[in-house]
Amino acid sequence: MNQPIVIIGGDAAGMTAASKLKRATPATEVIVFDRGQDISYSACGLPYWLAGVVESDRRLIVLTPEMARESRGIDVRIQHEVLAINRSAKTVSVRSLVTGKLFEQPYAKLVIATGARATRPPIPGTDLPGVFTLRTLQEARQIFDYMADQLPQRAIIIGGGYIGMEMAETLRDRHLAVTLLQKSPQIMTSFDHEMVEAVMTHLAEQQVQVRTNTQVTAIETSGDQLQVITAETPALATDMVIMAAGVRPNSELAVAAGLRIGATQAIWVNEQMQTSDPDIYAAGDCVEHYHRVLEKNVWIPLATSAIKGGRVVGENLSGTFATFPGILGTTVVKVFDYTLAVTGLTEKQAKASGNFGALGEDVGSTVISHDDKVGYWPGAQPIKVKLIFEKSSGRVLGGQLVGKAGVNKRIDIVATAITARMTLSDLSMLDLSYAPPYSPTWDPIQVCANVALRG
Amino acid sequence: MNQPIVIIGGDAAGMTAASKLKRATPATEVIVFDRGQDISYSACGLPYWLAGVVESDRRLIVLTPEMARESRGIDVRIQHEVLAINRSAKTVSVRSLVTGKLFEQPYAKLVIATGARATRPPIPGTDLPGVFTLRTLQEARQIFDYMADQLPQRAIIIGGGYIGMEMAETLRDRHLAVTLLQKSPQIMTSFDHEMVEAVMTHLAEQQVQVRTNTQVTAIETSGDQLQVITAETPALATDMVIMAAGVRPNSELAVAAGLRIGATQAIWVNEQMQTSDPDIYAAGDCVEHYHRVLEKNVWIPLATSAIKGGRVVGENLSGTFATFPGILGTTVVKVFDYTLAVTGLTEKQAKASGNFGALGEDVGSTVISHDDKVGYWPGAQPIKVKLIFEKSSGRVLGGQLVGKAGVNKRIDIVATAITARMTLSDLSMLDLSYAPPYSPTWDPIQVCANVALRG
Numbered sequence: 001m002n003q004p005i006v007i008i009g010g011d012a013a014g015m016t017a018a019s020k021l022k023r024a025t026p027a028t029e030v031i032v033f034d035r036g037q038d039i040s041y042s043a044c045g046l047p048y049w050l051a052g053v054v055e056s057d058r059r060l061i062v063l064t065p066e067m068a069r070e071s072r073g074i075d076v077r078i079q080h081e082v083l084a085i086n087r088s089a090k091t092v093s094v095r096s097l098v099t100g101k102l103f104e105q106p107y108a109k110l111v112i113a114t115g116a117r118a119t120r121p122p123i124p125g126t127d128l129p130g131v132f133t134l135r136t137l138q139e140a141r142q143i144f145d146y147m148a149d150q151l152p153q154r155a156i157i158i159g160g161g162y163i164g165m166e167m168a169e170t171l172r173d174r175h176l177a178v179t180l181l182q183k184s185p186q187i188m189t190s191f192d193h194e195m196v197e198a199v200m201t202h203l204a205e206q207q208v209q210v211r212t213n214t215q216v217t218a219i220e221t222s223g224d225q226l227q228v229i230t231a232e233t234p235a236l237a238t239d240m241v242i243m244a245a246g247v248r249p250n251s252e253l254a255v256a257a258g259l260r261i262g263a264t265q266a267i268w269v270n271e272q273m274q275t276s277d278p279d280i281y282a283a284g285d286c287v288e289h290y291h292r293v294l295e296k297n298v299w300i301p302l303a304t305s306a307i308k309g310g311r312v313v314g315e316n317l318s319g320t321f322a323t324f325p326g327i328l329g330t331t332v333v334k335v336f337d338y339t340l341a342v343t344g345l346t347e348k349q350a351k352a353s354g355n356f357g358a359l360g361e362d363v364g365s366t367v368i369s370h371d372d373k374v375g376y377w378p379g380a381q382p383i384k385v386k387l388i389f390e391k392s393s394g395r396v397l398g399g400q401l402v403g404k405a406g407v408n409k410r411i412d413i414v415a416t417a418i419t420a421r422m423t424l425s426d427l428s429m430l431d432l433s434y435a436p437p438y439s440p441t442w443d444p445i446q447v448c449a450n451v452a453l454r455g
Numbered sequence: 456m457n458q459p460i461v462i463i464g465g466d467a468a469g470m471t472a473a474s475k476l477k478r479a480t481p482a483t484e485v486i487v488f489d490r491g492q493d494i495s496y497s498a499c500g501l502p503y504w505l506a507g508v509v510e511s512d513r514r515l516i517v518l519t520p521e522m523a524r525e526s527r528g529i530d531v532r533i534q535h536e537v538l539a540i541n542r543s544a545k546t547v548s549v550r551s552l553v554t555g556k557l558f559e560q561p562y563a564k565l566v567i568a569t570g571a572r573a574t575r576p577p578i579p580g581t582d583l584p585g586v587f588t589l590r591t592l593q594e595a596r597q598i599f600d601y602m603a604d605q606l607p608q609r610a611i612i613i614g615g616g617y618i619g620m621e622m623a624e625t626l627r628d629r630h631l632a633v634t635l636l637q638k639s640p641q642i643m644t645s646f647d648h649e650m651v652e653a654v655m656t657h658l659a660e661q662q663v664q665v666r667t668n669t670q671v672t673a674i675e676t677s678g679d680q681l682q683v684i685t686a687e688t689p690a691l692a693t694d695m696v697i698m699a700a701g702v703r704p705n706s707e708l709a710v711a712a713g714l715r716i717g718a719t720q721a722i723w724v725n726e727q728m729q730t731s732d733p734d735i736y737a738a739g740d741c742v743e744h745y746h747r748v749l750e751k752n753v754w755i756p757l758a759t760s761a762i763k764g765g766r767v768v769g770e771n772l773s774g775t776f777a778t779f780p781g782i783l784g785t786t787v788v789k790v791f792d793y794t795l796a797v798t799g800l801t802e803k804q805a806k807a808s809g810n811f812g813a814l815g816e817d818v819g820s821t822v823i824s825h826d827d828k829v830g831y832w833p834g835a836q837p838i839k840v841k842l843i844f845e846k847s848s849g850r851v852l853g854g855q856l857v858g859k860a861g862v863n864k865r866i867d868i869v870a871t872a873i874t875a876r877m878t879l880s881d882l883s884m885l886d887l888s889y890a891p892p893y894s895p896t897w898d899p900i901q902v903c904a905n906v907a908l909r910g
Contacts, residue, residue, distance in 0.1 A: 376497070432871075436509075
């Protein structure tokens with residue numbers, strides 16, 4: 001069997017798998033098809049390029065097709081769309097988006113790394129000029145060009161999740177008047193409500209007008225401006241709209257090929273990142289992952305999972321047994337001067353999971369506020385810490401942090417502790433670092449654990 | 456038995472024990488004797504007060520005797536020195552340093568929290584005016600007053616450990632010319648040598664003249680200046696000398712009382728922080744602690760261990776069974792613009808321990824350098840990461856970080872992983888936080904683990 005390894009998708013998961021494989025077994029032929037013009041760029045960096053923090057979109061590109069070919073020996077073919085997977089023939093049907101030519105590419109093993117896409121809400125007007133989503137470099141360039149050409153003064157962001165927050169900051173950095181509409185009562189729903197209160201105040205300070213409980217029903221044009229129509233407010237005039245209201249896994253190829261799809265609508269894979277067809281692997285934002293606390297599969301598309309999944313695929317393809325042990329959904333996000341971070345389960349997730357009592361009655365939580373450094377240190381800032389735990393065992397199930405300083409990397413202590421199935425008591429007795437410029441003697445996480453232990 | 460709980464020493468360990476106990480069982484009578492004038496202050500903050508970063512020495516005081524008495528019901532008696540422990544009579548002999556009065560104080564249970572002291576090297580001249588140690592607030596006040604009165608222009612620091620580093624920065628902040636003498640070939644000996652190379656260069660940039668392999672043999676006066684005599688250099692003229700060359704546990708009372716003393720010369724305690732006399736507990740810098748990786752007792756006096764030990768004592772005295780699971784020696788230190796952090800075993804410690812092959816042949820290590828943030832983030836700074844591991848099992852034994860940004864709290868991920876006996880592979884697959892302003896997609900610690908795994 002002399003067929004190549006074929007990878008669909010040249011972003012984090014696909015290129016990590018390809019690179020790992022080529023490093024381990026350089027003789028293996030690896031072909032990567034990507035329908036876009038760019039591979040391997042930092043999608044998470046896009047808001048910062050648009051804000052001007054990162055000076056050029058070229059800086060976001062980790063690897064060009066030429067670099068991948070020359071330095072890693074990976075045969076990258078951009079502007080090639082895979083239309084179908086033919087499992088019995090072990091081929092993929094590919095179309096060149098440049099020549100229009102259609103061909104069949106045989107594979108020895110196939111890797112699906114097709115990622116996810118931003119969704120447009122099912123309302124009229126989402127395809128009007130000046131209305132954007134932001135997930136790909138291509139989409140970011142459209143926003144960049146529109147801002148350069150049209151000099152918009154006002155923007156409406158639909159959706160108060162990570163992208164919504166980051167774009168609010170980006171657009172304020174660009175001096176636009178920003179309104180953010182969120183259909184649910186709370187922004188940042190991957191946090192418990194008390195953790196986003198200070199952020200709501202801060203957004204107001206930063207002149208971001210946030211309207212929760214506001215459902216957009218249409219986007220219209222009115223003269224040379226856009227109008228966002230909601231059920232709750234008068235029509236809102238604006239110059240541009242960013243739709244940051246949802247993402248969806250690109251699992252259509254897998255569905256059409258009859259591969260197992262999870263309840264999350266993302267591709268199911270086993271611990272080795274193998275789909276229900278042992279000759280087909282999948283990784284990245286198109287797959288669901290095992291959640292180490294929920295103990296079931298979830299769909300949380302993150303770059304950190306994509307690179308790990310890609311590496312596991314590359315190792316297995318090169319003959320080294322490797323497994324992906326699962327995720328905790330650990331995330332950190334910058335919202336102007338605030339940093340928010342979360343890992344494991346939120347209180348509402350833990351209670352709704354049914355894993356800790358049918359009504360979540362075995363879920364406990366404690367919230368404290370404590371300086372990030374010794375209290376006498378100039379500029380010490382309060383951090384709010386929430387720990388979620390199983391009452392009967394004390395096992396830590398989740399953690400959340402919010403503050404203006406000292407949040408970064410602190411959440412990872414909780415993530416590591418949860419991975420090790422530590423209890424509040426274990427957390428409290430961890431030998432963590434301390435010096436006055438950096439931390440109080442009891443780390444704020446331990447202060448929270450100590451308060452929780454007191455009951 | 457209506458006798459009180461007596462605690463010798465009113466600093467972190469003693470006051471934590473007292474506070475925990477009074478909160479749990481308010482009716483218990485608790486007497487704390489301290490021979491000094493201050494209790495419960497941040498000794499680690501002293502260099503920063505001397506530097507002017509912290510505006511007043513009062514800011515370093517966590518609790519005054521009056522506050523302890525009024526808000527916590529703890530009977531604190533400063534300027535009272537305990538001279539002896541009479542175990543059979545269950546009393547301590549106490550002298551008031553104000554009145555000179557001597558009395559016997561009966562105890563139901565006793566807690567020894569006598570701390571540690573800075574040692575003076577056994578050479579002539581260490582008691583000359585202008586020659587100081589820095590461990591207590593009293594000693595810091597002497598330095599403060601000397602600097603205010605004498606306006607020294609030059610200082611020599613003897614010893615290149617934590618206090619030596621912090622005082623180098625303090626004295627440069629105060630615009631003194633600073634020379635640091637270290638008898639061994641390396642400063643910061645709790646790190647492996649390659650981790651302090653950049654710091655050596657940085658100290659030179661900061662105009663701290665460091666002389667390693669330099670042994671001080673005497674300190675002399677010459678006119679109105681001091682002369683530091685070494686075997687390796689001409690006499691070094693200076694205006695003040697800081698001796699930061701060692702500390703020793705205050706275990707003399709325990710020795711005299713016949714309590715078990717460890718090979719470290721510090722007081723031996725069991726997991727409950729009980730000495731060899733079940734009626735006597737001990738905690739803080741005067742005790743040795745179980746090292747979770749070395750699997751034997753070590754003496755590493757740190758505030759973080761003192762508060763945990765104090766809490767365990769307080770809990771046990773109040774009838775709640777509590778244990779201290781041990782330490783890793785996790786430490787972070789600021790050296791001008793650099794942050795250094797360490798946890799677990801250094802490579803040299805691991806190899807010398809005999810725990811990992813008679814000659815340490817099962818000890819592996821990997822050092823990498825990686826940006827603390829995504830490479831395209833403005834101001835991303837390289838962090839040097841070293842992981843020490845057991846080759847046969849992959850178990851992580853220690854970690855060290857050095858860099859100008861992003862070191863703080865990252866070491867605690869390694870500390871938590873070591874506590875959970877994680878392997879390089881476990882570390883590599885941890886779900887750690889990522890966002891461009893904060894971290895690369897693979898955390899530098901994971902990059903190091905990945906390189907180590909590649910072998």
